[in-house]
Amino acid sequence: PQAASARTDIRNCTTDPPYLPPTATNTTARLAALRDTMRAQGIHAYIVPSTDAHMSEYIAERDSRLGWLTGFTGSSGTGVVTQDKAALWTDSRYWTQAERQLDCNWELQRTTWIESIGLWILEAVPVEGNISLDPFLFSIDTWNSYSQALHGSGRTLLPIETNLVDQVWGDQRPPPSSSKIYSLPEAFTGSRWQEKVTGIRQQMEQHVRRPTAVLLSGLEETA
Numbered sequence: 001p002q003a004a005s006a007r008t009d010i011r012n013c014t015t016d017p018p019y020l021p022p023t024a025t026n027t028t029a030r031l032a033a034l035r036d037t038m039r040a041q042g043i044h045a046y047i048v049p050s051t052d053a054h055m056s057e058y059i060a061e062r063d064s065r066l067g068w069l070t071g072f073t074g075s076s077g078t079g080v081v082t083q084d085k086a087a088l089w090t091d092s093r094y095w096t097q098a099e100r101q102l103d104c105n106w107e108l109q110r111t112t113w114i115e116s117i118g119l120w121i122l123e124a125v126p127v128e129g130n131i132s133l134d135p136f137l138f139s140i141d142t143w144n145s146y147s148q149a150l151h152g153s154g155r156t157l158l159p160i161e162t163n164l165v166d167q168v169w170g171d172q173r174p175p176p177s178s179s180k181i182y183s184l185p186e187a188f189t190g191s192r193w194q195e196k197v198t199g200i201r202q203q204m205e206q207h208v209r210r211p212t213a214v215l216l217s218g219l220e221e222t223a
Contacts, residue, residue, distance in 0.1 A: 010099035018104040025071025027086075027105050033168040034069065035083055044129035044155075045121050046164055047146070048079040053136045054219050061174040065165040068173075071101045078117060079106075082124045089117055114142070118149025127154035135159035 012019040038046055052063035057075050066088075067073045069081075074094035080087050087107040090098055098108050109116060121131055131150065135143070147157055166173060186192060204211050216222050 010096065011102060011104060013104035020103055021100055023100045024103045025101060027069065027071060027103055030069055030168060031081060031086055031105055034081055034164060037164050037167055038081070038132075039083065041132075041160070041164075042130055043132040043158070043160075043164075044125045045080055045082045045131045047117075047131065047133040048081070048165055049133075049137050049142075050075065050077045051137055055139055056219065060177055062176060065163070065169070068169055069165055070106060071103065072098050073101065074098065076112070078112070080117060080121060080124075085124050087120060089113075114145040114149055118146065121150065122153055122155070125155055128156075130156050130158045132158045132160050132164075134163040135161065137163075 008019075009021050009023070011021060011024055034046065038044075048066050048069055050059075050064075050066045051057070052059040056063075064073070066077055066079050070077075070079055070086075070088055072088055072090070072094070074090055074097055077088055077090040077094065077098075079089075085107065086105050087109050088098060088102065089109040089112055091112050092110070095108065095110055102108060109120065125131060131146075133146075138146075143157075143159075150157055200214055204214065
């Protein structure tokens with residue numbers, strides 16, 4: 001078998017110049033533009049998840065911010081960009097894929113733990129630095145985990161509702177999907193939506209707390 005260093009299907013950032021396979025994406029210009037935007041807003045680190053605003057794992061091209069920024073198209077990952085570093089965290093399903101798709105601007109971190117991301121940020125960002133993210137792309141649990149990881153460190157976790165990757169992506173960002181919405185037949189859904197709503201209302205009436213409304217937040221619940 002070939003030695004790992006001799007493989008041509010994955011990047012090799014130890015050579016001069018570095019070796020990149022044809023599957024790798026050149027992210028130099030994208031990172032430079034993002035860092036300019038970060039600098040203008042006083043942001044020292046920016047966290048980019050692979051999710052969309054519905055916490056979906058499989059997302060539209062328009063929402064594939066991590067994929068556009070890094071070139072990595074796996075369904076699960078987190079990127080963090082500072083003024084002089086960039087790193088991607090993903091799980092073992094995607095390590096080889098990441099080595100094929102990332103260029104040498106990116107460090108590959110072979111874990112998904114928020115504690116690991118937090119430790120990396122603490123090393124990369126000075127005290128009194130701002131760590132920012134788009135709050136629409138993170139669950140409250142994930143926000144709390146980042147907040148806990150940075151707690152007491154002198155760094156500020158700062159939500160910014162304007163997505164910085166979208167700003168840099170600009171006119172090249174794919175448009176929203178224009179496909180038509182359609183209803184599935186009862187053979188798939190089990191019963192009509194009216195019957196399901198009636199069933200929920202019956203449960204509300206019978207519940208000991210007598211709720212007057214039910215909030216459905218998950219896409220699968222709503223569908």
